[in-house]
Amino acid sequence: MPAIELSDLALARNGTTILDGLSAGISAAGITALIGPNGAGKSATLRVIDGLLAPDAGSVRIVAAGPVRRAFVFQRPALLRASALANVALALTPLGLSRTERTRRAHAALARVGLGDRASAPATRLSGGEQQRLTLARAWAVEPDLLLADEPTANLDPGATELVEGLIAEIARQGTKVVLVSHNLGQVTRLAADVVVLARGRAVEQGPTRTLLTSPRAPETRAYITGELPWTSFAAAS
Amino acid sequence: MLQTFQETISRLVTLDRDVLVIAWLSLRVSLTAVGIGLGIGIPVGALLAVAMFPGRSVLVGLLNAFMGLPPVIVGLVLYLVLSRSGPLGSLGLLFTPGAMVAAQAVLATPLVAALTRQVVADAEAHLGEQLRSLGLSAPRRALALIHDTRFSLVTTALAAFGRAISEIGAVLVVGGNIDGHTRTMTTAISLETQKGDLSLALALGLVLIGLVILINALAATLRAHAARAYG
Numbered sequence: 001m002p003a004i005e006l007s008d009l010a011l012a013r014n015g016t017t018i019l020d021g022l023s024a025g026i027s028a029a030g031i032t033a034l035i036g037p038n039g040a041g042k043s044a045t046l047r048v049i050d051g052l053l054a055p056d057a058g059s060v061r062i063v064a065a066g067p068v069r070r071a072f073v074f075q076r077p078a079l080l081r082a083s084a085l086a087n088v089a090l091a092l093t094p095l096g097l098s099r100t101e102r103t104r105r106a107h108a109a110l111a112r113v114g115l116g117d118r119a120s121a122p123a124t125r126l127s128g129g130e131q132q133r134l135t136l137a138r139a140w141a142v143e144p145d146l147l148l149a150d151e152p153t154a155n156l157d158p159g160a161t162e163l164v165e166g167l168i169a170e171i172a173r174q175g176t177k178v179v180l181v182s183h184n185l186g187q188v189t190r191l192a193a194d195v196v197v198l199a200r201g202r203a204v205e206q207g208p209t210r211t212l213l214t215s216p217r218a219p220e221t222r223a224y225i226t227g228e229l230p231w232t233s234f235a236a237a238s
Numbered sequence: 239m240l241q242t243f244q245e246t247i248s249r250l251v252t253l254d255r256d257v258l259v260i261a262w263l264s265l266r267v268s269l270t271a272v273g274i275g276l277g278i279g280i281p282v283g284a285l286l287a288v289a290m291f292p293g294r295s296v297l298v299g300l301l302n303a304f305m306g307l308p309p310v311i312v313g314l315v316l317y318l319v320l321s322r323s324g325p326l327g328s329l330g331l332l333f334t335p336g337a338m339v340a341a342q343a344v345l346a347t348p349l350v351a352a353l354t355r356q357v358v359a360d361a362e363a364h365l366g367e368q369l370r371s372l373g374l375s376a377p378r379r380a381l382a383l384i385h386d387t388r389f390s391l392v393t394t395a396l397a398a399f400g401r402a403i404s405e406i407g408a409v410l411v412v413g414g415n416i417d418g419h420t421r422t423m424t425t426a427i428s429l430e431t432q433k434g435d436l437s438l439a440l441a442l443g444l445v446l447i448g449l450v451i452l453i454n455a456l457a458a459t460l461r462a463h464a465a466r467a468y469g
Contacts, residue, residue, distance in 0.1 A: 050371055071371070078368035080386045081468040090382060094373040122468045138372075 001177040002064035002146055003028035004049060006203075009058035011044055018044045019055065020201035028063070031168070031178040033192035033209065035185070037224055040198040042181040046072070046148045049179065068146050071139035075151040077131035079123040084115055084134050087123045091138045109141035110134075113167055129160025136167050147171055147178045153187065165191060185225065189213060197221045245437030246444070256438060261445045264422040267335050267409070268402040271342030272350075275398050278343075279350025280391065284380035286351070287358035288366065298355060304348030312344050313411030320412060333414040338422065341408035346398040353394040358383045389464040392457045399453060403446065 004026040011019040019041045026032045034042045047053040049060055050072050062068050071091075079087050088106035097105070110116050113133040118126065123134055132152055139147055149168060153161040161184075169191055172178045182188050188195060189209055196206040197218065205218040216222045249257055286298055318324050320332040320340070331337045361383045362369075369379045384391070406424040413420035415429060423442045430439040 047367075052367055052371055070373075072368070074368060078365045080365065080382060081389075081464075082385060090374075091372045093378060094375075124468055142372075 001028045001175060002062045002068045005061040005063065006045070007059050007061070009048060009055045011048065011053060011055050017201055019048070022198070022202050024196045024203035024206055026179060026196065027194055028177060030193040031172045031180055031191050033188040033195045034179065034181045034198060035188060035195055035224065036198035041201040042198050043150050045198065046150050046179060046181055050148050064145065069142055069144045070146045070148065071142055071144035073135050073139050073147065073149040073152045075154050077135045079131060079134065081122065081124055083120050084110060084123050084126065085119040087134060088138045088141050091142050095142065105141050109137040112140060113137040129156050129163060132156060132160065132164055133167065136164065140171055144176055147176050149178060149180045151181050151183065153184065185213065197224065242436045242440065246440040249437060249441040250444060254441065257441050257445060259418060260421055260423055260426045260442060263335065264403060265449065267338045267422060268342060268399060270339045271346050271402045272395060272398045274339070274343040275346030275350045276395055279347045280354045280384060281380065283351035283354025284358045284384050285376065286355045287362050288379045288383065289376040301348055301352045301355065305352045307345060307348065308407070309345055309405050310407030310411060313341055313408035316341050316344065316408065316412050332412060333416060333420060335420060337412040338409040338420060341412045342402040342405060345405060345408060346402050349401055350394055350398045353397060354391060357387045357390045357394065361387045389461050392461055396454060396457050400450065403450065
């Protein structure tokens with residue numbers, strides 16, 4: 001599994017600073033959660049890791065033995081107006097597989113997420129929970145070394161959330177490094193071995209999940225965990 | 239006036255040969271031109287929507303400007319290109335249906351490309367990040383988005399067909415309006431009106447309107463069916 005080293009990442013868009021010298025090390029094992037308030041730079045960090053956003057400064061170093069295959073699961077499932085199977089098979093096209101093999105792997109991935117019987121259903125007609133499971137099937141089908149998940153359960157009901165959490169845990173168990181952005185601290189506790197806390201475009205604290213959530217050191221972490229408002233009071237204090 | 243209407247109805251009911259020949263040629267020329275326009279315009283428009291390269295915005299601006307190309311100017315330029323002393327004169331296309339297809343394709347292609355770019359760009363705003371994260375190349379992303387927007391692109395095809403079949407300036411210049419050879423509905427309507435044969439002009443006009451309504455209805459049915467199936 002790959003480890004990720006983020007060094008002095010800076011990113012600004014339209015005059016707004018999004019990442020402000022963010023540095024963090026993300027361990028190679030299991031699931032790492034990125035937490036922090038809205039606007040802290042969590043989603044941007046995931047996109048920079050994936051290469052979807054190019055930082056203005058700083059670097060991302062992915063430490064791995066060979067090429068790292070990545071997959072990204074977005075908060076809102078982005079699906080084509082096509083069958084569930086076609087949506088998964090599309091993700092396999094860059095791998096240079098035969099059509100038969102793509103179809104076989106797409107069927108297998110759908111079965112793994114419990115959508116084996118919905119392969120021919122139009123993806124956009126699936127329920128929200130099924131759509132998010134479909135995006136996980138699409139990610140899983142490519143057998144990624146690194147899965148980046150941006151609040152994958154933010155729009156789901158508790159039942160669908162539980163299913164998606166189970167799938168993410170299973171993907172990680174099978175050897176994929178998962179970086180998860182979540183506002184759900186219960187979910188973070190259930191899934192993540194370690195946590196990086198972001199605030200105003202910087203990593204303010206990181207460590208093992210239970211230790212960090214029970215004994216936070218950074219005032220930003222304490223405020224975030226206890227839901228202290230307004231968050232901007234730290235800006236005034238510092 | 240009443241007699242003209244009676245003759246018009248008679249021509250339509252008896253499937254007047256002149257009307258059929260002219261309508262069939264118009265349909266053949268316009269559908270071929272639209273086919274060419276779709277074949278070139280859709281990939282070009284989709285690629286312009288997904289690919290980032292220097293000069294892209296200039297190209298998009300030019301494309302949008304070309305949507306409004308004056309048909310008679312297109313006809314004139316094509317006339318010069320296809321005339322015996324022109325660069326493509328050896329093809330012998332001038333005053334043939336082929337030249338009319340070329341003229342209408344030149345008019346339809348920028349329209350298709352510009353509308354496709356807009357439709358695909360809208361879809362890209364929603365799906366682009368996901369498609370890029372899958373590691374798909376720009377042509378592959380364009381193809382995926384063309385597939386995703388296929389039902390919206392039907393409207394693009396309709397707009398192109400409307401532009402082609404209702405056009406008169408370009409086909410008149412490069413086709414010559416030769417009876418039984420390059421006479422289309424629009425050129426015939428113009429000529430017959432000037433000659434005073436209003437019944438033929440009206441009959442052709444009604445066929446033209448009927449065709450446009452029929453094709454629009456088919457497209458609307460297709461879109462409604464697709465919306466029910468895919469959302």
